[in-house]
Amino acid sequence: MSLPKEFVKGICAIVKKEFEPLMRMLGIKEVYTVNNWGEAKNFLDKLATRNDLAIVAVQKSLVPAEISFIDLNLQRLYPIVVLIPDDKKDLFESLKVFYRELIRRYIGYEIHLE
Template sequence: MVIMVTQIDKFVKKIIAIVEPHLVSFMQVLGIDEVYEVRGDKDFIKSIKDAFSRDEVAIVITQRSLVKKHGIPEQVKVYPIVVSLPDKPEDLGVEAIDVYREFIRRFIGYEIYINL
């Protein structure tokens, strides 16, 4: 039975968040496995590099403004997947359908048309 648990443990991945201080509590309430608070450019770059070097990290949640500021590509390799949350007023005006369509296109590779 121990062998089976070890094998399953290999496939368990983590979700982490790399966010500014005002979003740390929100991410913790959501149940994110690890939350990194960034107060400057060096903190963000260090946290992103750390996340990409760890095999157990599957998803990195961060703020869209941080991704845009540092020019980090949202899809570098299969894991971890970087999900950038809109955090500026200009990003919040985007239709939800467009956001979902972009996620599906990026992660599945197909264009999905949603009729409402």
């Protein structure tokens, strides 16, 4: 038994041209290639109004440093914007620091993870 169409949501990606083949290999059929944050922001604004998307994956190097994961997701429930790390320093970033900031921004309290 399959779910009704209104409950099935998809995934798309906004990446630079060199990341497009990777997204296709991961099974993402809807991939938008851009060169800078302005182009990516235009696509995000258009995709934010779609009801058939659950996730929009965005290459992290496209997003300016002053815009956080939380800022990209405060306006709506769906689609959820997920940042894809594409730099070695991002891959070695502490998960504790990431989740501590995420929780602090959402609930307003600092939580120490052990």
